[in-house]
Amino acid sequence: MAEMSRRSFLKTTGGAAAAAAAVPILAGGWHTLLADESPGYFEREFGISDALCRKVLAAALAKGGDYADLYFEHTIGNWIVLEDGKVSRAFSDVALGVGIRTVKGDQVGYGFTQELEEKAMLKAAAVAATIAAGGATAPAGRLAWMKTASYYPLKKLLSDVPLADKLPLVQGINDRCFALSPLVVKVNASFHDQQKRIMVVTSDGTKAEDLQPRDYLTAFVIAEKGGRKEQAGWNLGGRHDFSFFTPDAVEAIAAKAVGDALQLFDAVQPPAGEMPVVLGPGVTGVLLHEAIGHGMEADFNRKKTSTFSTMIGKQVAEPFVTILDDGTIPGQLGSINFDDEGIPGQKTALVENGILTSYMHDRISARFYKVKPTGNGRRESYQHYVQPRMRNTLMLAGPAAAADAIRAAGKGIYVQNVSNGQVKIGEGDFAFYVSQGRMIEDGKLGAPIKDINIMGNGPKMLRNIIMVAGDLELSRGGTGACGKGGQAVPCGFGQPTCLVKSLTVGGVRS
Amino acid sequence: MNKEMLELCAWVVKTAKGAGADACVVNLDANRTVEVSYRDRKPENIKEASTKALNVQVFAAGRYSVQSTSDLRQQALRDFLGNAVIATRLLAEDPFRSLPDPKYYEGRTPADLELQDAAYDSFSPENRHDMAKALESACLQAGGDKVVSVTSQVEDGSQESVMVASNGFEGYSRGTYYAPFAQMTAQDAGDRRPNGYSYAVTVHRGDLPRPEEIGALAARRTLDLLGAKKIKTETLPVIIENQNVGRMLNGVLGAMFGRSIQQKRSFLADKKGQVIASRHLTVVDDPFIPKGLGSRHFDADGLAARKRVLIEAGVLKEFFVDWYYSRKLGWEPTSGSPSNLVIPPGTRSVKEIMKDLGRGILITGFIGGNANPTTGDTSIGIIGTLFEKGEPVQAVSEMNIADNYLKFLPKLVEVANDPFLYSSTRFPSMVFENVVVSGL
Numbered sequence: 001m002a003e004m005s006r007r008s009f010l011k012t013t014g015g016a017a018a019a020a021a022a023v024p025i026l027a028g029g030w031h032t033l034l035a036d037e038s039p040g041y042f043e044r045e046f047g048i049s050d051a052l053c054r055k056v057l058a059a060a061l062a063k064g065g066d067y068a069d070l071y072f073e074h075t076i077g078n079w080i081v082l083e084d085g086k087v088s089r090a091f092s093d094v095a096l097g098v099g100i101r102t103v104k105g106d107q108v109g110y111g112f113t114q115e116l117e118e119k120a121m122l123k124a125a126a127v128a129a130t131i132a133a134g135g136a137t138a139p140a141g142r143l144a145w146m147k148t149a150s151y152y153p154l155k156k157l158l159s160d161v162p163l164a165d166k167l168p169l170v171q172g173i174n175d176r177c178f179a180l181s182p183l184v185v186k187v188n189a190s191f192h193d194q195q196k197r198i199m200v201v202t203s204d205g206t207k208a209e210d211l212q213p214r215d216y217l218t219a220f221v222i223a224e225k226g227g228r229k230e231q232a233g234w235n236l237g238g239r240h241d242f243s244f245f246t247p248d249a250v251e252a253i254a255a256k257a258v259g260d261a262l263q264l265f266d267a268v269q270p271p272a273g274e275m276p277v278v279l280g281p282g283v284t285g286v287l288l289h290e291a292i293g294h295g296m297e298a299d300f301n302r303k304k305t306s307t308f309s310t311m312i313g314k315q316v317a318e319p320f321v322t323i324l325d326d327g328t329i330p331g332q333l334g335s336i337n338f339d340d341e342g343i344p345g346q347k348t349a350l351v352e353n354g355i356l357t358s359y360m361h362d363r364i365s366a367r368f369y370k371v372k373p374t375g376n377g378r379r380e381s382y383q384h385y386v387q388p389r390m391r392n393t394l395m396l397a398g399p400a401a402a403a404d405a406i407r408a409a410g411k412g413i414y415v416q417n418v419s420n421g422q423v424k425i426g427e428g429d430f431a432f433y434v435s436q437g438r439m440i441e442d443g444k445l446g447a448p449i450k451d452i453n454i455m456g457n458g459p460k461m462l463r464n465i466i467m468v469a470g471d472l473e474l475s476r477g478g479t480g481a482c483g484k485g486g487q488a489v490p491c492g493f494g495q496p497t498c499l500v501k502s503l504t505v506g507g508v509r510s
Numbered sequence: 511m512n513k514e515m516l517e518l519c520a521w522v523v524k525t526a527k528g529a530g531a532d533a534c535v536v537n538l539d540a541n542r543t544v545e546v547s548y549r550d551r552k553p554e555n556i557k558e559a560s561t562k563a564l565n566v567q568v569f570a571a572g573r574y575s576v577q578s579t580s581d582l583r584q585q586a587l588r589d590f591l592g593n594a595v596i597a598t599r600l601l602a603e604d605p606f607r608s609l610p611d612p613k614y615y616e617g618r619t620p621a622d623l624e625l626q627d628a629a630y631d632s633f634s635p636e637n638r639h640d641m642a643k644a645l646e647s648a649c650l651q652a653g654g655d656k657v658v659s660v661t662s663q664v665e666d667g668s669q670e671s672v673m674v675a676s677n678g679f680e681g682y683s684r685g686t687y688y689a690p691f692a693q694m695t696a697q698d699a700g701d702r703r704p705n706g707y708s709y710a711v712t713v714h715r716g717d718l719p720r721p722e723e724i725g726a727l728a729a730r731r732t733l734d735l736l737g738a739k740k741i742k743t744e745t746l747p748v749i750i751e752n753q754n755v756g757r758m759l760n761g762v763l764g765a766m767f768g769r770s771i772q773q774k775r776s777f778l779a780d781k782k783g784q785v786i787a788s789r790h791l792t793v794v795d796d797p798f799i800p801k802g803l804g805s806r807h808f809d810a811d812g813l814a815a816r817k818r819v820l821i822e823a824g825v826l827k828e829f830f831v832d833w834y835y836s837r838k839l840g841w842e843p844t845s846g847s848p849s850n851l852v853i854p855p856g857t858r859s860v861k862e863i864m865k866d867l868g869r870g871i872l873i874t875g876f877i878g879g880n881a882n883p884t885t886g887d888t889s890i891g892i893i894g895t896l897f898e899k900g901e902p903v904q905a906v907s908e909m910n911i912a913d914n915y916l917k918f919l920p921k922l923v924e925v926a927n928d929p930f931l932y933s934s935t936r937f938p939s940m941v942f943e944n945v946v947v948s949g950l
Contacts, residue, residue: 426703431878506910
């Protein structure tokens with residue numbers, strides 16, 4: 001069963017898989033900057049030499065500790081915003097700094113500075129060093145570049161894309177939305193591009209450099225009919241070259257936003273109580289993120305604060321359920337060539353054929369569990385320390401047909417779009433907010449519904465996934481961000497249509 | 511006033527104008543934050559850093575952009591400002607964009623809002639570690655044999671901000687804060703491990719509760735979650751505990767911003783002067799509370815802060831209208847953002863109210879949920895305790911409240927006497943009647 005699932009997964013993302021195969025040739029397999037750029041951005045731009053890195057690492061380990069690392073970051077972000085028919089607002093942000101971390105067992109000391117000068121860096125290293133209280137440990141004598149993959153190659157730096165090329169995209173969203181329906185009364189549109197350059201230097205002698213792009217084009221529409229107003233939004237994006245944003249992308253975003261807003265005029269009051277729920281393919285993967293993803297982050301399990309902390313190796317779902325956290329999908333928002341502590345990008349099976357297989361690890365938890373890190377060590381920026389975080393969390397395709405899942409539900413809810421979610425790790429109780437959905441009556445899709453919170457319990461929900469269809473879709477948006485411990489990181493989602501036997505629907509009608 | 515910061519801002523104004531800007535506003539912030547957390551009776555994380563952030567609003571040829579950077583090297587900054595002006599000129603013209611009319615800068619209160627703890631610099635690393643240890647010990651002790659894990663944390667910081675506009679506006683503010691926090695995970699039946707927490711945030715160290723109280727309260731809040739289950743769908747009175755009221759009212763506040771109204775995303779747009787809630791709801795925006803976490807002399811536009819009644823005995827009185835949307839709407843500006851939001855407290859404690867109500871649910875947490883500002887629809891998961899004859903009988907979870915705010919707010923029947931002081935939203939617990947709580 002799982003063999004078939006995996007094949008259909010590759011088939012579903014065939015285009016992406018082909019791109020992945022081509023990538024190492026494009027980037028020379030060494031680093032992930034532009035094809036014609038050699039590593040060493042921070043040395044060229046800011047004079048960060050190996051000797052300086054070793055000196056700062058030595059300062060971070062001046063009082064002992066098992067490990068230290070440096071995280072250099074230079075990020076340029078741009079937003080252009082359309083309101084009332086005009087792109088009349090722009091924002092730009094430049095972030096520059098280095099975070100210095102000293103690790104002793106499961107203890108972390110952290111300092112950072114925005115000045116890439118020796119004096120400021122040594123001062124930040126001295127803060128990190130205070131986590132230990134013994135004699136000095138020496139960092140590796142030599143630093144060597146790590147070979148990395150390239151899951152998001154750029155033909156052109158995003159910072160080199162002229163504003164004049166971005167403006168027509170945003171204007172196009174506005175014009176298409178108004179053209180699509182006379183009921184549209186307001187359109188907001190925006191384009192965001194972010195170019196994050198990072199370099200991780202570790203006390204075991206590795207240095208790795210990356211350029212992580214992130215971009216998205218959004219539409220937000222208000223439609224009015226008979227004095228009643230409804231809202232809907234949509235976006236496409238991820239880690240893409242600017243050439244991703246074609247006129248077809250503009251059309252797709254506008255059509256989806258307008259279509260969704262118009263659908264809501266027919267919405268009925270949603271029901272309340274326990275009932276079968278069918279999750280449509282794609283962005284509904286937020287369910288996995290909340291119901292199982294967070295609880296499988298190894299820090300919560302190491303501290304025994306997750307409901308999943310005693311379940312590894314146990315059957316937690318039907319054998320046709322396989323759930324991955326995958327950092328290697330080209331262009332996906334949560335993909336990473338290596339994580340923020342220099343571990344290569346990879347995919348990790350959380351649930352394989354229904355069996356709980358692996359937590360998501362950073363270096364600290366991997367050491368605790370005596371396993372290899374899984375490349376899930378991530379942080380929001382140089383101002384934050386590493387935590388185990390998700391990348392792209394998805395369920396592989398299963399043997400059923402989507403129509404059969406809806407039929408089997410009989411009477412329940414079909415979820416089309418989800419805007420946000422939350423989980424209580426220890427209880428496993430989770431919730432996600434449905435912005436767009438439909439009633440299921442007599443095994444068929446019925447009237448639209450909206451604005452309902454759906455709740456469940458992670459381990460219980462896993463057991464209750466009774467059908468998984470073959471139509472795996474990945475979220476194609478660029479705005480998805482996950483929050484944990486005050487840090488936001490970009491994440492992707494995906495899943496095929498699946499039927500959950502019972503969830504609590506927070507409607508108004510009993 | 512910090513002379514060095516002011517000089518940098520003045521240089522940025524001059525440089526931006528030299529690069530072709532017609533006008534600009536410069537904000538410079540300098541922050542220091544320190545964080546110490548404990549677990550298993552040893553430090554888990556120690557973090558400390560100082561940051562600076564420069565933010566420039568550029569007005570050029572009737573166009574507008576905002577640029578921010580932490581790269582304050584002079585040449586980098588010069589290039590940054592030059593590019594900012596060039597980029598701004600490529601945007602569409604916006605006739606509503608301008609610096610505020612300086613008449614709205616006038617009348618800034620001279621009052622000392624006591625936002626700076628003079629003793630902050632003497633808060634030593636030892637003080638932080640002692641406080642974190644005390645939080646952890648108290649939580650461990652009160653949690654007893656149910657404890658799976660306890661984490662404590664002490665975060666504190668100081669910030670200094672300068673704002674300068676090319677039309678002569680100058681503003682300065684500085685402040686401090688202390689935020690002790692404790693959380694516990696308890697072993698419940700099966701694989702359930704409820705997590706609860708408690709915290710305080712104050713401007714002055716002397717106003718903090720004892721760490722022992724916070725730690726013990728974190729344990730008690732966690733133990734209160736043990737045995738939680740879903741009960742049958744029922745129409746009941748609910749009490750939303752003070753520190754959670756803000757999350758419930760967020761959907762209402764979101765519809766009160768000038769942008770929401772002008773962009774037709776507000777279910778309250780045409781409700782000014784009308785009754786939107788029961789007579790028990792009054793909300794005041796008060797920027798002048800001494801030591802208040804949201805207190806200020808001026809807002810983000812530089813407009814002099816004023817105390818305003820937003821909702822008075824259920825009647826919607828005011829919106830949050832910043833300078834830009836005041837021009838788009840053709841309205842007088844108020845302020846674009848809340849300062850301290852105050853709901854005047856009632857006279858009875860939550861305990862007394864519970865006794866009086868007999869049966870109901872005390873909501874101590876929310877999960878998931880959201881609100882649609884355009885329609886006022888909301889749906890949110892609740893966590894709390896079912897009480898009967900005024901006494902807690904059953905912890906509840908995985909239950910939900912859904913309604914439209916225009917139907918929900920009139921169900922408010924009482925506010926308690928317990929405003930939550932560790933937030934800029936100083937809301938007391940609130941009692942709503944006839945609420946459908948959905949579960950089984």
